[in-house]
Amino acid sequence: MAEIVRAPVVGARPRPARTRLANVVVRLSGDSGDGIQVAGGQLALATALSGADLETFPDFPAEIRAPAGTTFGVSSFQIHIADHRVHTVGDRPDVLVALNPAALKVNLPDLRPGALVILDPGSFKKRELERAGFPADPREDGTLRPFRVVEIPIEELTRKATAGTGVSAREAGRAKNFWALGLILWMHDRDTRSVEAWLERRFAHEPALLAANKAALAAGHVFGEVSELSIPAFTVGRAPLEPGTYRTVNGLEALAFGLLAAGRDAGLELVYCSYPITPASGLLHQLAGLRGLGVTTFQAEDEIAAICAAIGASYAGALGVTGTSGPGMALKTEALGLAVAVELPLVVIDVQRAGPSTGMPTKTEQSDLFQAVFGRNGDTPLVVLAAATPSDGFAMAREAVRLAVRHMTPVILLADGFLANAAEPWRLPELAAEPAFPVRFPTSREGFRPWRRDAHGVRPWVVPGTPGLAHRISGLERDFETGAISYDPANHARMTAARRAKILAVAEDVPPAALEQGDPDDRLVLVGWGSTYGPIADAVAAARAKGRDVAHLHLRHLWPLPRGLGDLLSGFRRILVPEMNTGQLATLLRAELLVPAEPLSKVTGRPFTVEELSQAIEARLEEAP
Amino acid sequence: MSADATVLDPAEPAPGGEARRLEPKDYASDQEVRWCPGCGDYAILKAVEKALSELGADPDRTVFVSGIGCAARFPHYLATYGFHGIHGRAPAIATGIKLAKPELDVWVVGGDGDMLAIGTNHLVHALRRDLDLVILIVNNAIYGLTKGQASPTTPTGTRTPSTPSGLLERPLSACSLALAAGARFVARSVDVHQKQLPEILVRARRHPGTAMVEILQNCVIYADGAWSHITDKAHAAETQLLLRHGEPLLFADGRKGLAPARHRAGLEVVEVGPEGWQAAGVLVHDERDRSLATLLAALEPPMPVALGVLYADPAPASYEQLVREQIAAERARAPGLDLATVIRRAPTWTVPG
Numbered sequence: 001m002a003e004i005v006r007a008p009v010v011g012a013r014p015r016p017a018r019t020r021l022a023n024v025v026v027r028l029s030g031d032s033g034d035g036i037q038v039a040g041g042q043l044a045l046a047t048a049l050s051g052a053d054l055e056t057f058p059d060f061p062a063e064i065r066a067p068a069g070t071t072f073g074v075s076s077f078q079i080h081i082a083d084h085r086v087h088t089v090g091d092r093p094d095v096l097v098a099l100n101p102a103a104l105k106v107n108l109p110d111l112r113p114g115a116l117v118i119l120d121p122g123s124f125k126k127r128e129l130e131r132a133g134f135p136a137d138p139r140e141d142g143t144l145r146p147f148r149v150v151e152i153p154i155e156e157l158t159r160k161a162t163a164g165t166g167v168s169a170r171e172a173g174r175a176k177n178f179w180a181l182g183l184i185l186w187m188h189d190r191d192t193r194s195v196e197a198w199l200e201r202r203f204a205h206e207p208a209l210l211a212a213n214k215a216a217l218a219a220g221h222v223f224g225e226v227s228e229l230s231i232p233a234f235t236v237g238r239a240p241l242e243p244g245t246y247r248t249v250n251g252l253e254a255l256a257f258g259l260l261a262a263g264r265d266a267g268l269e270l271v272y273c274s275y276p277i278t279p280a281s282g283l284l285h286q287l288a289g290l291r292g293l294g295v296t297t298f299q300a301e302d303e304i305a306a307i308c309a310a311i312g313a314s315y316a317g318a319l320g321v322t323g324t325s326g327p328g329m330a331l332k333t334e335a336l337g338l339a340v341a342v343e344l345p346l347v348v349i350d351v352q353r354a355g356p357s358t359g360m361p362t363k364t365e366q367s368d369l370f371q372a373v374f375g376r377n378g379d380t381p382l383v384v385l386a387a388a389t390p391s392d393g394f395a396m397a398r399e400a401v402r403l404a405v406r407h408m409t410p411v412i413l414l415a416d417g418f419l420a421n422a423a424e425p426w427r428l429p430e431l432a433a434e435p436a437f438p439v440r441f442p443t444s445r446e447g448f449r450p451w452r453r454d455a456h457g458v459r460p461w462v463v464p465g466t467p468g469l470a471h472r473i474s475g476l477e478r479d480f481e482t483g484a485i486s487y488d489p490a491n492h493a494r495m496t497a498a499r500r501a502k503i504l505a506v507a508e509d510v511p512p513a514a515l516e517q518g519d520p521d522d523r524l525v526l527v528g529w530g531s532t533y534g535p536i537a538d539a540v541a542a543a544r545a546k547g548r549d550v551a552h553l554h555l556r557h558l559w560p561l562p563r564g565l566g567d568l569l570s571g572f573r574r575i576l577v578p579e580m581n582t583g584q585l586a587t588l589l590r591a592e593l594l595v596p597a598e599p600l601s602k603v604t605g606r607p608f609t610v611e612e613l614s615q616a617i618e619a620r621l622e623e624a625p
Numbered sequence: 626m627s628a629d630a631t632v633l634d635p636a637e638p639a640p641g642g643e644a645r646r647l648e649p650k651d652y653a654s655d656q657e658v659r660w661c662p663g664c665g666d667y668a669i670l671k672a673v674e675k676a677l678s679e680l681g682a683d684p685d686r687t688v689f690v691s692g693i694g695c696a697a698r699f700p701h702y703l704a705t706y707g708f709h710g711i712h713g714r715a716p717a718i719a720t721g722i723k724l725a726k727p728e729l730d731v732w733v734v735g736g737d738g739d740m741l742a743i744g745t746n747h748l749v750h751a752l753r754r755d756l757d758l759v760i761l762i763v764n765n766a767i768y769g770l771t772k773g774q775a776s777p778t779t780p781t782g783t784r785t786p787s788t789p790s791g792l793l794e795r796p797l798s799a800c801s802l803a804l805a806a807g808a809r810f811v812a813r814s815v816d817v818h819q820k821q822l823p824e825i826l827v828r829a830r831r832h833p834g835t836a837m838v839e840i841l842q843n844c845v846i847y848a849d850g851a852w853s854h855i856t857d858k859a860h861a862a863e864t865q866l867l868l869r870h871g872e873p874l875l876f877a878d879g880r881k882g883l884a885p886a887r888h889r890a891g892l893e894v895v896e897v898g899p900e901g902w903q904a905a906g907v908l909v910h911d912e913r914d915r916s917l918a919t920l921l922a923a924l925e926p927p928m929p930v931a932l933g934v935l936y937a938d939p940a941p942a943s944y945e946q947l948v949r950e951q952i953a954a955e956r957a958r959a960p961g962l963d964l965a966t967v968i969r970r971a972p973t974w975t976v977p978g
Contacts, residue, residue, distance in 0.1 A: 049974050194972065243978035247971040260964050271724050292955035292962050296724055296948060301750035305717035308710070308747075312690075312721025315708055316729065320721060338711050428973070431965050464688045464706035464722070464729055472654070472700050472707035484656065485701065 018189060018233045023082035025090030026184060028177075029107050030099030031068050032061050032075040035177035040077025042181055042198060044248055046190045048425055051238030053082045055534070056248070057089040057422045062278075062362045069131040074106045081188070083237035087389065087534035089422060091609035095187070097180050099123065099154065101132035108138075113146040116232060118183075120154040120176075150229055154179055154220075161219030165211035175216035182220025189235040192217050242427055249426040251390040251419040255323075255349060256286035258397025260293050261429070263319055265398060265436040266405050270295040271313035272321045273306040275328060278361040279417040280351040283323045303331035307348065311335060314344045315473070317441060317463035319401060323349040325417075326368045327358060333376055336410055340380045340499065342473045343451075343459050345404035345411075349397075352416040352530075354605045363605025364417035366530050367581035372412040373559045373588065379496050381503040383407070384559035386414040388533035391426040393419065396556060398436075399510075405439050407506055408458050414558070416580070418607050419531040445469065451483040456509075457502035503560060510557045513565035517544060518551025524620050525572040527597065529555040529585055532578050532608055539613035550617050555585070566593040574620050576600055578608055646681055649674035654704045665816035665842035666695060669763060670702055672819060673732075676826035677705075687730040690719045692744055694736035695770050696763035696842075713744025716751035716760065723756045727945040730830070733760045738768050741777040741797050748837075752806040755834040757943040759826070762799050762839045763816075767848035779848070799839040800922035800935055804915065810836035811918060811936040815856050816843060818932070821867070825934060833939050855930045864926065868933030870912045873902045874921075876929045882907030883929075892920050894928065912937040 026043070030036045037058050044056045059076040066073030080090035092112040098104040100123040111117070119139070129137060138144055139151075158179040162172040178195070185192055195217055203210035224231050249257075263270035272295055274284040288297040296318075300306035303324055310320030324332065329350050339346045352368045354360035372384045383403050387396040393415060400413040442448065442460045450471040451459050462469045471483065479486040480494050517540050518525065528536040533554050540552040553568070555561070569575055569589070575597045577586040583599030590597050600616055602608050652674040660666045677687070687705040691697035693712035700707025706729075710718045715733045722731055733751075740748045740762045751758065767785070768774040774787040778799070782791040803811045810832040814822045822840065829836035841852045855864045866876045866883065874883040879897060884906035886893040895905045911917060918936035942950070956962070 045972050048972075051974075051976065198972075241976045243976050245969075245973050245975050247968070247973045249971075257964065257968055260967075264964065269725065271721065273721065273724075290967060291952045292959055293964055293967065296952065298720070298724055298948075300717065300720075301746055304714060305720070305747055305750065308714040308717035309721035309724065311710075312708075312718035312723075313725040314721075315718070316688075316722040316725035318725035320725075334711055335714065342708075427976075428965075428968055431963075463726075465686050465726060467685045470684050470704060470706050472709065474701070474707075474709035475711055476709065 018235045021234045021236050022084065023080065023086060023090070024095065024234060024236060025078065025080050025093045026095045026097075026188075027076055027078040027093040027107060027110075028097045028180065028184070029074060029076040029103035030177070031102070032066055032073045033068060034075065034099050035174065036075045036077050036099075039177040039181040040079065042195045043077075043184060044079055044423065045198070046185055046194050047079065047081050047188070048246065048248055049194055050190060050236070051241070052236045053085050053239035053241060053425065054248075055080050055086055055089045055422060055424045057418070060362075069100055069102055069128050071102045071106050071132060074103050076103070076107065081236050083239050085239060085241075087537045088607070088610055091611050095184075097184065099176065099180065101128045101134055101138070104138065105132045105134060108143070111147060115147050117144065117147045117149045118180075119149060119151050121151045122153045122155050150231060152183070152223070152229065157219060157223065158216045161215045162212040165215055166208040167212040171209065172212060175213045178213045179216040179220035182217040182222075183224050183231070186221045186224030187231060187233050189233065192221050241425065244427040246425045246427050248423045249391050249394075250421055250423040251387065251393045251415055252282040252286055252351075252421070254391050254393030254426065255283055255387070255397050255413075255415065256290065258394040259287065259321060259347070259401070260290060260295060261394070261431060262398040262401030263294055264431070266319060266401055267435040267438040268317070268319040268405070270321060271298065271310065271318045272296070272323070273298040273300050273309040273313070274323045275300050275303045275306045277303070277325045277328045279353055279420045280323045280325050280328070280349065282420065283349065283351070303328040304335060307332040307335040307339075307346075310346055311339050311342075311344060314339075314346050315342075315464070317461070319345065319347070319405070321347040321349070323351065325351050325353045325361070326355045326371070329368055329371055329375070336382065337376045337378060337380050338475045339410040340376070340382055341475045343408045345408055345461070347397075347400045347404050348410060348412045349400075350412055350414050351420050352414060354603070360605050362417065364419075364531070364607060365580045365603060365605065366414070366416055366532070367584065367603070368414065369529070369558065369581065369584040369588070372414060379500065381500050382409055382559070383411040383503060383506050384414065385411060386530040386556060386558055387419060388530065388554055388556060390419055390422050390424050392533075392556075394426070394429065399556075402437050403506055403509065405461075406437065406458070406509065407456065407502060408461060409503060409506075414530055416531050422531075441466065443467075443469070449481070449483060451478060451480065453498065453502075456505050457498055507557075507560040507563050510562055512563040513553065513561075513568045515568070516552040516554050517541060520551075520568060520571045522551040522572065523549040524574045524576060524617065525551040525553055525569065526613070526617070527553045527555065527569070527575060527577045527585065527589065529558055529579065532580065535608040535610050535613050536578060538610045539617060542610065542614060543617045548617065548621060550621065558585070561592060566595065569593060569595045569597075574598065576616060576620055578602070578613060578616070580607070647678055647684070649678045652677045652682070652684065652704055654702055656701045658702050659698070660695060661846050663845040664695070665765065665844070666763065668816040668819065669696075669761075669822070669840055669842060670699065672822040672826060673699075673703070675823040676830065679823060679827050680830055682730060682830075686728065687732070688722060689732045689734060690715045690722065691734045692739040693770070694739045694768075695844075696734055696736040696761075697739060699734040713739050713742070714747060715739065716744065716747040716758070719758050720751060720754070720756055723758065723945045724948065727757070727949065731758050732830075733758055735760075735762060736769070737762065737764045737766065737776045737778045737799070741799060741802070745802075749802070749806040752803055752808040752835050752837060754944045755807070755809060755940055756945050757833055758835045759829045760835060760837045762837065763842045764799060764839055765842040765844040765848055766796070766851040767844050769844045769847055773847035780851075785847075798922060799837070801919070803837045804919050804922055804936060808837050808936070809834045809938050809940055810934070811922065812837070812934045813839045813841070813930075813932050815841045815852070815932065817856070821933065828934060828937070832937060834943050854926055864929055866921075866924065866929040866931045868910050868921070868931055868935065870910055870934065870937075873907045873909050875902060875907060884908060892924070892928070
């Protein structure tokens, strides 16, 4: 039964007390020019300050300046607020604020039945409805029947609230994002102080805009309190987070900070070489803005130049890093082979997106695993890692650098479009003053050979400029002993084996396989990698809370596979591998470990929901004896 | 003894007390040179060794970077640091080297396939960027290593295994391309010009920025005589215009010169009479004149082909210097800034213990 409430309503019911919620999912949505992301960021901060756990995801249009009012111009921001640890942005919104009909249209399919929908009736004019693709007014034709709808003339109230602040009518209307934010903060039992503080910094030199936005924010907040509408109010308690100092961080920020920390760890200058590509460009922007911290950034003429410059930088004794997405990975393939052949450290960050070819640049997928592990000519092994959560990008970027310099190998670190943009609270790391794994370049002429391997099969990293150690490296096969060009058959077999053994030995330098949740004698295990961590962790936790026999194993080291993985997986009756591709990790596990891994695919450009995984868990447990 | 661990130390004082100047032969590695007998690359290698000696180059601070092709074997034959990479990408690898270690002397060597086909993009952008590099384009107008296919500089109509009915495309001019890309040092020479070529290489190395040198090279196997219409001694005086900064554009033993064309934009050949070259309107070569360089680069038979330094006009600073300056400015703007501070730039909150 639809409950549509229109303002103003005379003789409203008495206000109910605030509902205490374990978690709530809120989505703000509007036109790309409506300032949705700014409001969302402030909502996340206010939520974090309340002590609740949260995860956020911005969903902005692929078009740079989409026409106003169209569905492809809709920008959204979702936040999951919880009094317990959560690892996803929530399957379905409980609250949707839609600032125009297009925003309603785009988000309707995602809403939970019974969800609260806040609309601005002022935007529901014939022209706007047509632009959004509504054949009739959805408020009148039963479309909104499954939801609880509250109509508030947000833009009109914003104009009233900002009257007298000296802004133009257009500027006044643009403050409606802060009006809506004020209302949500009231619903969420938060005050507006952190937002006011931010506004004061943001508009320090624009007093009229500052006054207007503050007035809008305050008006929205007060509206909740004094309105005669029945606007639900809730409160979410503190989550049991580890003590410490926190900030929110998204995946690209965490990767950038991780690379910078790794440069310190290794005692090396970082040279980040990249070519613009969605969704990886943000990493270049982040690092370019932090060049004062020991990083050189270089925007190359193409993807190939980017990786080749990174290889050149590593050759010269810096830490060469390149970042890209799937199509760029394809272009970098030949150079990756060169880096394997010349055995230089290199870190390649692949922020995956939906393929093949250009695919869906702004939509997430995990379909570059085969490309990362196998996608090169020749037997060309290297190390492949994957970050599991946005903040995990920090640790995994450091891990990628550590393995690259210790083992003189390219390392591919996989992230994805979801991970890149999703944000979560991040407990700030302790940054040691001393490098954690300092690189020492050999300088001794005594017995020097450019390809003399140590006990781990690793060759010396001798930097040009080192007196007396001039030597040549090449993508041509080289003699195992001298490093000179060699086409000798037995030597090629020996070198191929040496390259393979060197990479397999990396498994000895990383933690053995271990379960995130559950026990080795559970019946079912979900094996994940990358950003499926969130939904798998939450689905398995929920199932275990119901007493289900299910475990979660998450791979951060994908190649070589960690020690003990085969033994661990063999103990489960069923192995389910949820991944945002058609079964790449499942295939890898079956091929390498001869275990009956079963793929669970999702290739819609969106992450798994907890509900989808919960259903899959129940179905597998019902089938398994 | 490892072939790749050649020990040379010019810093080691000679008996006289001064650092010993290395002879050209000291720059040769102990690798057996495996070009075809009679290949023009031997002469170019010799010229490079001469130039390195003349420059007093420190082999330990010198890096040769190459792509793929016959000429790309260069690094193996020199006793410096060397990186023999992948086809066409040497300028990109060299860019990374200079970004990381600007103090290294970096030379890029590639052929016409390497630099003007698969790697053109990198060549263009290296020139536009103007890092302190030398780029040698060894142009033999053919793909040698892959056995004789047409290259971007092969003359139209040439029959090769890949163009059995004759090549349809027109050849590319490396020097014209370089000037269009914004290069600030453009020169052309010939493999066998053992006096001029080392001089040009020395000048290229001393130019603070990217210096491109096109070297017309003879492939004896697949394109023998490809440049003989320009290089044959019998008619060289008529077909070659040897450039010298500040000197008139004269050829044919001074009997002819180049003057501004009278009825179109361009240059034309004028006869120098007894009144002298000035009277004939012959232009004086000015290496800093980009417009003149553009006209000179485009000269092709029946006009004489310009050899020497066509253009040299260094920028105030190289790309890698400017990169370092920007980083230094960033550091100066926020002295003592560290990662912990940057991470805390976002709003933070504390969860009590």
